[in-house]
Amino acid sequence: MYVSDCIGVNDKGHLTIGGCDTVELARRFGTPVYVYDEMEIRRNCQEFVRSIEDNYAGNGMVLYASKAFCCKEICRICAQENMGLDVVSGGELYTALSVDFPVEKIYFHGNNKTADELEQAVEHNVGRIVVDNIFELEMLERIAGDAGKTAEILFRIKPGIDAHTHSFVKTGQIDSKFGFALETGEAMAAVKKALEMKHIRLVGVHCHIGSQIFDIDPFELAARVMLDFMAQVKKETGLELDILNLGGGFGIKYLQTDRPRPFSDYMKKVSAVVKEYSAELGLKIPYIIIEPGRSIVGAAGLTLYTVGAVKKIPDVRTYVSVDGGMGDNPRYVLYQSKYEVLCANKANEPRECTATIAGKCCESGDLIQEWTSVQRVEPGDILAVLATGAYNYSMASNYNRICRPPVVMVKDGEARIVVERETYADMTRKDI
Numbered sequence: 001m002y003v004s005d006c007i008g009v010n011d012k013g014h015l016t017i018g019g020c021d022t023v024e025l026a027r028r029f030g031t032p033v034y035v036y037d038e039m040e041i042r043r044n045c046q047e048f049v050r051s052i053e054d055n056y057a058g059n060g061m062v063l064y065a066s067k068a069f070c071c072k073e074i075c076r077i078c079a080q081e082n083m084g085l086d087v088v089s090g091g092e093l094y095t096a097l098s099v100d101f102p103v104e105k106i107y108f109h110g111n112n113k114t115a116d117e118l119e120q121a122v123e124h125n126v127g128r129i130v131v132d133n134i135f136e137l138e139m140l141e142r143i144a145g146d147a148g149k150t151a152e153i154l155f156r157i158k159p160g161i162d163a164h165t166h167s168f169v170k171t172g173q174i175d176s177k178f179g180f181a182l183e184t185g186e187a188m189a190a191v192k193k194a195l196e197m198k199h200i201r202l203v204g205v206h207c208h209i210g211s212q213i214f215d216i217d218p219f220e221l222a223a224r225v226m227l228d229f230m231a232q233v234k235k236e237t238g239l240e241l242d243i244l245n246l247g248g249g250f251g252i253k254y255l256q257t258d259r260p261r262p263f264s265d266y267m268k269k270v271s272a273v274v275k276e277y278s279a280e281l282g283l284k285i286p287y288i289i290i291e292p293g294r295s296i297v298g299a300a301g302l303t304l305y306t307v308g309a310v311k312k313i314p315d316v317r318t319y320v321s322v323d324g325g326m327g328d329n330p331r332y333v334l335y336q337s338k339y340e341v342l343c344a345n346k347a348n349e350p351r352e353c354t355a356t357i358a359g360k361c362c363e364s365g366d367l368i369q370e371w372t373s374v375q376r377v378e379p380g381d382i383l384a385v386l387a388t389g390a391y392n393y394s395m396a397s398n399y400n401r402i403c404r405p406p407v408v409m410v411k412d413g414e415a416r417i418v419v420e421r422e423t424y425a426d427m428t429r430k431d432i
């Protein structure tokens with residue numbers, strides 16, 4: 001009935017998540033508040049991990065793309081679920097290290113890692129660094145050399161697949177800030193250069209074709225393009241690469257009308273293609289890596305707000321203002337992302353109103369959703385925006401010096417804070 005299995009309605013007619021009454025959560029922790037169902041996150045991790053065991057004889061690893069939602073607790077959960085971690089900054093890496101995340105399972109991404117970040121990665125023996133460009137490759141060779149170490153790397157490749165059109169296309173497009181191009185020979189030149197370096201060991205290749213993708217075909221095509229490149233590397237240099245990292249991007253259900261495939265379908269199809277095609281190309285079957293972010297945490301989270309002013313503008317529209325906004329959910333402003341909105345304390349009532357949910361920032365565009373169906377709401381009601389678990393907390397800001405909300409984790413009817421609400425003192429701490 002809802003976009004996620006962890007959401008329901010109790011006998012008071014209140015929305016629940018992970019067995020907790022959201023109206024009580026709002027009362028206890030205040031609003032706005034991000035709430036995550038821990039078991040839903042764990043189930044998602046397990047489904048991905050199992051899909052590699054079932055379809056690929058366990059010859060691979062699932063990395064959680066921590067950019068989707070990064071805090072200490074999610075790192076602890078992913079470690080317990082035998083996942084690796086994709087980090088893209090010194091900050092994400094620091095968070096993972098601070099909970100003793102197994103370093104050998106950390107992959108460091110990013111198109112412009114700084115020297116400090118690379119030094120941090122080398123110092124802590126981060127599993128693998130996904131090198132994006134020649135400037136970075138040369139810098140890493142120096143840094144690893146100075147530390148007396150050898151850095152294991154993957155190259156980020158642009159497979160030239162645009163999965164964001166209705167019918168995806170292989171564009172061969174090289175206009176991207178990420179990675180090495182295939183068609184210009186840039187990627188092959190980088191491989192040859194890496195092979196001459198003393199402190200670099202190239203072990204694989206990586207690509208990421210986009211996000212919120214429902215179709216499996218573009219992933220399959222990406223796998224083929226990457227294997228072709230691996231075969232070409234073998235032919236030209238004799239090097240047989242061990243690792244094929246196909247990135248993340250699996251679509252989730254934001255609206256009732258969204259129809260994502262079960263995550264395991266992806267591995268079923270892609271692993272069959274990788275096995276067959278590598279045999280055809282005379283390659284050994286590579287160790288496979290996938291990097292889901294959104295699909296681990298997106299539908300496991302929701303945001304609760306308290307309704308303030310309700311402004312009905314006759315013949316125009318109704319604005320329902322809440323105590324958060326683009327600071328805690330920038331995705332509508334940035335991408336016009338769709339969400340389901342519900343009145344948590346009237347969850348059984350019909351959603352018979354059409355409203356625009358507005359934030360409290362001093363900016364007309366600060367909207368969370370426009371022309372959405374919601375129950376008849378009034379000041380003091382609790383609004384729930386569903387499936388906000390990915391890229392909201394992680395992209396939140398302090399615009400207008402509004403404090404960022406806390407993160408509450410629920411499990412079996414129990415709730416606990418995993419990130420505290422920011423205070424005004426927190427925000428002014430670095431002001432001189």
Ligand code: LLP
Nearest residue numbers: 065208211212248249250291292293294391
């Ligand atoms: N791996 C790499 C190298 C990536 O760049 C990304 C996402 C992922 C994995 C995880 O993708 P996912 O499974 O979460 O789709 N801020 C945007 C999403 C940006 C995604 C960037 N890269 C949003 O709010 O929709």
